[in-house]
Amino acid sequence: MATNCKDYDFLQIEPHWQSFWEKTKAFKAENGSAKPKYYVLDMFPYPSGAGLHIGHPEGYTATDILARYKRARGFNVLHPIGWDAFGLPAEQHAVKTGTHPATNTQNNIVNFRRQIKSLGFSYDWDREVDTTDPKYFRWTQWIFLQLFKKGLAYVDERPVWWCPELRTVLANEEIVDGKSEVGGFPVERRNLRQWVLRITAYAEQLIDGLKDVDWPDSTKRMQEAWIGRSEGAEVLFKLEDPKFGDLKIFTTRPDTLFGATYMVVAPEHPLVPALTQPGQRDAVEAYRKKAASKSDLERTDLAKDKSGVFSGSYAINPVNGARIPVWIADYVLMGYGTGAIMAVPAHDERDWEFAQLYALPTPRVIESSDGSDKLPYVGDGKVINSPGYDGLAWPEAKKKITADLAAKGLGKGTVNYKLRDWLFSRQRYWGEPFPIVWVTETDYRRAAAARKDLPEQPVTFAENGATHFALPLPDTALPLVLPEVQSYLPSGTGESPLANETAWLEIWFDVTTGAAVPASQTKPAGDAWVRARRETNTMPQWAGSCWYYLRFLDPQNASAIASPEALKYWGVPDLYVGGAEHAVLHLLYARFWHKVLFDLGVVPQPEPFKKLFHQGIILGEDGVKMSKSRGNVVNPDDIIRDYGTDSLRLYLMFLGPLEAMKPWNTKGIEGVHRFLKKVWRECLTEEGAPNPRITAAGTLTPDTEKLLHETIKKVGDDIEGLRFNTAISQMMILVNALQKEPAVPRAAMLDLLRLLAPFAPHMAEELWARLGESGPIMTAAWPVFDPAKLVTSSLTMVIQVNGKHRGDITCDLGASEADMIKLATANPKIALHLAGKPIKRVIHIKGRLINLLT
RNA sequence: GCCCAGGUGGUGGAAUUGGUAGACACGCAGGUCUCAGAAGCCUGUGCUUAACCGCAUGGAGGUUCGAGUCCUCUCCUGGGCACCA
Numbered sequence: 006m007a008t009n010c011k012d013y014d015f016l017q018i019e020p021h022w023q024s025f026w027e028k029t030k031a032f033k034a035e036n037g038s039a040k041p042k043y044y045v046l047d048m049f050p051y052p053s054g055a056g057l058h059i060g061h062p063e064g065y066t067a068t069d070i071l072a073r074y075k076r077a078r079g080f081n082v083l084h085p086i087g088w089d090a091f092g093l094p095a096e097q098h099a100v101k102t103g104t105h106p107a108t109n110t111q112n113n114i115v116n117f118r119r120q121i122k123s124l125g126f127s128y129d130w131d132r133e134v135d136t137t138d139p140k141y142f143r144w145t146q147w148i149f150l151q152l153f154k155k156g157l158a159y160v161d162e163r164p165v166w167w168c169p170e171l172r173t174v175l176a177n178e179e180i181v182d183g184k185s186e187v188g189g190f191p192v193e194r195r196n197l198r199q200w201v202l203r204i205t206a207y208a209e210q211l212i213d214g215l216k217d218v219d220w221p222d223s224t225k226r227m228q229e230a231w232i233g234r235s236e237g238a239e240v241l242f243k244l245e246d247p248k249f250g251d252l253k254i255f256t257t258r259p260d261t262l263f264g265a266t267y268m269v270v271a272p273e274h275p276l277v278p279a280l281t282q283p284g285q286r287d288a289v290e291a292y293r294k295k296a297a298s299k300s301d302l303e304r305t306d307l308a309k310d311k312s313g314v315f316s317g318s319y320a321i322n323p324v325n326g327a328r329i330p331v332w333i334a335d336y337v338l339m340g341y342g343t344g345a346i347m348a349v350p351a352h353d354e355r356d357w358e359f360a361q362l363y364a365l366p367t368p369r370v371i372e373s374s375d376g377s378d379k380l381p382y383v384g385d386g387k388v389i390n391s392p393g394y395d396g397l398a399w400p401e402a403k404k405k406i407t408a409d410l411a412a413k414g415l416g417k418g419t420v421n422y423k424l425r426d427w428l429f430s431r432q433r434y435w436g437e438p439f440p441i442v443w444v445t446e447t448d449y450r451r452a453a454a455a456r457k458d459l460p461e462q463p464v465t466f467a468e469n470g471a472t473h474f475a476l477p478l479p480d481t482a483l484p485l486v487l488p489e490v491q492s493y494l495p496s497g498t499g500e501s502p503l504a505n506e507t508a509w510l511e512i513w514f515d516v517t518t519g520a521a522v523p524a525s526q527t528k529p530a531g532d533a534w535v536r537a538r539r540e541t542n543t544m545p546q547w548a549g550s551c552w553y554y555l556r557f558l559d560p561q562n563a564s565a566i567a568s569p570e571a572l573k574y575w576g577v578p579d580l581y582v583g584g585a586e587h588a589v590l591h592l593l594y595a596r597f598w599h600k601v602l603f604d605l606g607v608v609p610q611p612e613p614f615k616k617l618f619h620q621g622i623i624l625g626e627d628g629v630k631m632s633k634s635r636g637n638v639v640n641p642d643d644i645i646r647d648y649g650t651d652s653l654r655l656y657l658m659f660l661g662p663l664e665a666m667k668p669w670n671t672k673g674i675e676g677v678h679r680f681l682k683k684v685w686r687e688c689l690t691e692e693g694a695p696n697p698r699i700t701a702a703g704t705l706t707p708d709t710e711k712l713l714h715e716t717i718k719k720v721g722d723d724i725e726g727l728r729f730n731t732a733i734s735q736m737m738i739l740v741n742a743l744q745k746e747p748a749v750p751r752a753a754m755l756d757l758l759r760l761l762a763p764f765a766p767h768m769a770e771e772l773w774a775r776l777g778e779s780g781p782i783m784t785a786a787w788p789v790f791d792p793a794k795l796v797t798s799s800l801t802m803v804i805q806v807n808g809k810h811r812g813d814i815t816c817d818l819g820a821s822e823a824d825m826i827k828l829a830t831a832n833p834k835i836a837l838h839l840a841g842k843p844i845k846r847v848i849h850i851k852g853r854l855i856n857l858l859t
Numbered sequence: 860g861c862c863c864a865g866g867u868g869g870u871g872g873a874a875u876u877g878g879u880a881g882a883c884a885c886g887c888a889g890g891u892c893u894c895a896g897a898a899g900c901c902u903g904u905g906c907u908u909a910a911c912c913g914c915a916u917g918g919a920g921g922u923u924c925g926a927g928u929c930c931u932c933u934c935c936u937g938g939g940c941a942c943c944a
């Protein structure tokens with residue numbers, strides 16, 4: 006079973022036990038077990054060409070320790086891994102080399118799998134998933150169809166980054182300093198047809214659900230801020246020229262309506278052309294152009310100064326009939342609220358700045374609580390200069406004004422969210438194809454008669470005067486796989502490379518079965534066949550990672566994302582560990598999909614991740630983020646070769662708290678490596694035989710006996726609390742004590758090995774076997790501490806004089822305060838500080854300290 | 860600018876949550892073993908001091924018998940967000 010190496014030869018031991026675990030399928034999770042379940046999940050990696058980064062094993066080691074610990078505690082543990090394998094780098098590689106992205110992706114997966122296996126993680130490899138596998142993405146497409154059917158998917162024109170030189174759409178990360186990363190060409194915003202998911206329909210639920218999950222507060226707050234709920238009112242301002250109708254604005258402060266001195270509409274607002282008076286036309290047109298060409302970067306980093314232009318038109322304030330000018334300014338965004346605001350410069354910083362610039366009036370309508378006259382004032386206070394509302398606290402005025410406006414049909418209370426609908430399509434090859442074809446209205450109506458899986462409102466898109474109707478493939482026609490293509494370069498028109506694959510794209514389509522033949526062939530016989538064009542967009546990388554935690558429950562299931570039994574037994578992850586960089590997007594998108602699946606009755610619980618933990622970042626030895634360009638990257642392969650994976654795992658955990666950002670230090674790994682060698686020597690002689698110091702019977706000295714039980718308790722508690730660094734230092738303390746014992750009972754040594762097993766599993770298995778135990782240590786139960794062994798017979802009390810620590814006394818457990826003070830005053834060091842002065846007051850903290858005040 | 864997380868020895872960090880500041884480890888120094896080195900083992904190691912005393916958890920105040928821990932102000936570092944009406 007074990008190797009027979011004489012000294013700690015980790016290069017022999019580690020592969021040996023890894024192949025043993027693999028052969029015996031030691032970490033198989035059983036569906037339908039009678040045992041209690043524990044599901045611990047890592048954020049699965051994108052298999053990049055660079056291989057595993059040292060940051061990956063940090064989080065993975067933490068979850069592996071927990072998985073192994075929970076198994077020892079009798080749990081049926083689900084600990085899976087997979088590959089988030091669609092993504093941009095593989096596509097860029099394909100464009101460059103002409104090789105299929107799947108080939109490159111599979112090569113990277115092979116390397117990642119090798120590296121992860123060499124770390125000895127206890128994954129159930131039978132449950133490995135790959136988001137690019139048609140057997141997997143069939144269900145990604147299936148979930149999309151459920152969203153589609155529910156009316157949560159639609160098509161719209163959305164601005165994306167377009168590079169005219171490269172004739173392609175670029176992702177934000179492909180743009181550096183306003184130029185394309187490749188070639189450094191200029192980029193511009195361009196509207197393209199996009200699929201969009203209605204995540205805003207779940208905004209309220211996504212906020213509410215945060216109450217019920219055990220997540221870091223900072224992450225919850227970030228999601229809340231991202232969703233950005235704000236309560237206010239929509240108010241209608243009549244335009245002075247009645248033929249233009251009303252200007253609808255959103256405000257969170259309807260209570261300040263009497264202070265509105267001008268209006269602002271976004272440059273993109275549809276009413277801008279109508280509002281612009283002839284004299285202003287040139288200025289407005291120039292301003293609109295300038296605003297449209299502004300990149301996000303210019304708007305955020307530069308543009309500290311406000312700008313705007315007067316339209317020449319006026320609106321009427323609904324509360325007092327005042328005539329107020331309408332301005333056009335880019336500090337108002339079309340994408341939020343109604344794209345128009347009333348400006349109250351006295352009580353809004355941005356409006357104040359703008360009003361100062363253009364000399365607009367700034368009447369005060371909220372009294373400051375401290376009586377100061379300083380403007381702008383955004384604090385609490387009472388309403389003034391607002392006939393009918395004066396004297397009210399502003400929240401009450403807000404309610405009353407909103408109600409009064411509603412009664413007159415001039416407004417209503419509304420809730421707005423910063424959250425936008427989710428742009429869900431990419432003009433790329435390497436992603437899940439949408440299971441959608443585009444047909445004419447007539448053909449859609451025909452299909453609708455035969456199909457029950459269409460949305461209530463058809464999804465349509467108008468182009469060159471024709472309206473196209475989106476018809477989904479039937480579930481039974483999934484998966485829709487990617488066709489082979491001649492080139493991975495984009496089509497040049499803004500569509501994905503799929504747009505060039507005419508035989509795949511232009512088809513005869515059977516509306517009942519989803520079958521297709523190229524349109525170049527003759528139309529097959531039968532009424533069900535219609536002319537169709539496939540959707541050329543593909544899904545973003547988020548799609549596959551939105552639900553993978555569900556597929557692990559039942560990864561081979563061919564008829565559902567997972568069986569109802571598996572969904573019920575395993576539920577959702579008990580612990581989810583991954584980087585804080587996913588605090589918003591991945592975690593919000595996955596929650597959205599999960600809630601939709603919950604509403605459809607597919608999953609039994611409303612939230613996907615009960616408990617979330619973010620591991621910190623490992624910095625380079627120079628204390629800054631590891632990066633290739635800095636040359637401070639640590640490769641796990643090198644560390645495993647030099648010290649072994651047990652040392653690497655132990656060091657990653659010993660470095661500091663899991664959540665902290667910590668610098669790597671190669672000297673530090675030598676310390677934990679030395680610790681492991683010390684454990685080895687305690688167990689085995691130089692010849693590799695059991696150390697004769699280990700005795701079959703016998704006892705430890707009382708202090709060490711107590712320490713052993715303390716250690717069993719502390720290591721267990723610390724693992725549960727994810728405090729691995731202190732668990733390790735406690736084991737070090739125990740080993741240092743065992744080393745000084747005249748002899749060590751075999752049972753005590755076996756306890757130590759079982760504590761060490763989740764951290765350094767290879768060495769623990771090896772020593773366990775070498776000391777003559779028969780089964781593997783990973784099936785052994787977690788050691789039990791004896792609470793009776795934790796109590797002490799005597800008590801050490803800290804003695805302070807006037808709050809300063811001056812000495813300790815040791816006394817019996819039952820000693821009275823008077824006894825203790827007697828002992829303390831007898832102690833010469835303590836007596837020195839009392840200097841014969843009388844004790845005026847005694848503060849006695851039971852079992853801890855006595856503070857003598859003179 | 861706003862929000863969040865942090866500042867503890869030469870270094871990574873610990874501190875039972877208001878009760879011995881610096882556990883454990885790295886580094887360094889001395890010793891032991893050795894022909895020698897490596898490994899191991901032993902001792903020491905916050906600053907100051909011969910020692911006692913004193914000082915010390917970014918800084919300044921405060922609460923308390925007692926503060927790394929609580930409060931106020933302030934400085935610095937890291938992360939996130941950014942004209943959201």
